[in-house]
Amino acid sequence: MSSAKFVALICISALLVGLTVWFADPVWGVLAVIALAGLVLLIGLRNGGGQVAPVDAEAPLRGELNGLMADLEREEKAQVQLGIQDMERVKELLRHAIDELVRRFGDMNAHIQSQRDLAISIVSAMSSHEHGAEGVSFSEFVLNTSTTMEAFVDNTVNTSRIAMGLVETMEAIDHEVNAIIAILSEIESIAKQTNLLALNAAIEAARAGEAGRGFAVVADEVRALSQRTNQFSQQIRGHMDGVHGSLVKAHESIYSVASMDMNFALQSKQRVQSTMTRIGEINQGMSQSARRIDESAEKVAVEVNAAVTALQFQDMGNQLIEHAQQRINIVTQMIEGISGRIRQSGQLSDALLQARSALRESAQQAAQGNHPVKQKSMSSGDIELF
């Protein structure tokens, strides 16, 4: 009979007794009270009987509890196994990914190093002052070219200036030649007059007759001399005309050299200078760019280092996952221990006591485990030299 029916029965009985005591004769009232007392005794006997026969009541509960424990163990084991498998997969995935990343960063580091070496070699090739096997540096080459070009232009300008001087000298010589030619005309006119004088002297000598015969000889000789003088003068004039002609030709040539446009040479000099300045600037610019490449490569190297530091999370994560796996295994052991103790113990109360002590022991064991990773961030760790 269920307890609800019992309560209902007692309530109805109590109501009947109450009504009987209230309305009926005292005799009926006494009988009703006795009946009620009997009912209470019956209930008391029923409840007391439950304590007297405990084995019959606990047996199904034990069965239920053992079944529950077996189910719990089985289910927990299955779930833990799946969980640990997932963790193993996470570890494996991380291992593959991080190995690959580390390899890539390692390659990157090597490339950056060679990039830096190249940039440094460009800078040193452009600004080096040492005379190695390659000879001069680029800036020295620019300087040499500039100096050579300047010397060349200076020489050209100098040549022009000297030619100008030569032209003036030539003109002076020609002037002298013309003066000589003028003097020659004078000599020719003197010779002509001498000739006439000699002719007159010869006439006068003829007129004097025998007495003038000696004089006539002298007059003829003077006439011959004047004719030779005239001949020489003619020869000199011919030569002088030749000299004059040559001088005119030479004057023309040198004048054409001297009057050549020196602006071209001066402009060339300026162009060469500005070109060399520009080349120098480009050179400096390239040198600066190479230096900047080196600087940025250095920064990349620093970033790679930081990335490599951060990538070590895999090692720590791995250890933490392994530690978590250990903890999960401890939970399995706890459940196995509790379940075992419960199934081995006889009385339910004893079983509960055993279960609690098993849990306590496992907890103490678990507390002794060392935690390998205490880091909370990925900033690089302490270094201590003993």
Next chain:
Amino acid sequence: MGKVVLTVDDSASIRQMVAFTLKSAGYEVVEAVDGEDGLSKAKAKVADLVLTDQNMPKMDGLTLIKSLRGLPDYRNKPILMLTTESSDAMKASGKAAGATGWLVKPFDPQKLLEVVKKVIG
């Protein structure tokens, strides 16, 4: 020929990081996957420096250090611990086992290089 560094760690990525950091500075790097492997590689080729992790399968770092200190070749060689362990108690036992220094992970490649240069040049 660069000096030889033996790196002992069960994590392949850490070994790789140590290797490329030190190789870029001209060191020769030998890798070992745990304490036992480290001990046999240390015997096969005498390293100028040993860099070891603590928590590894088969043989841990402290045991490796003790074993190496028992060998004549490694009595005076620098041995550095590179581990996630950072407790003072662990450091003290490392010092007692004969470790030259203690580096807590994660390591900064530049700082690792500085320490290695300081210890073996």
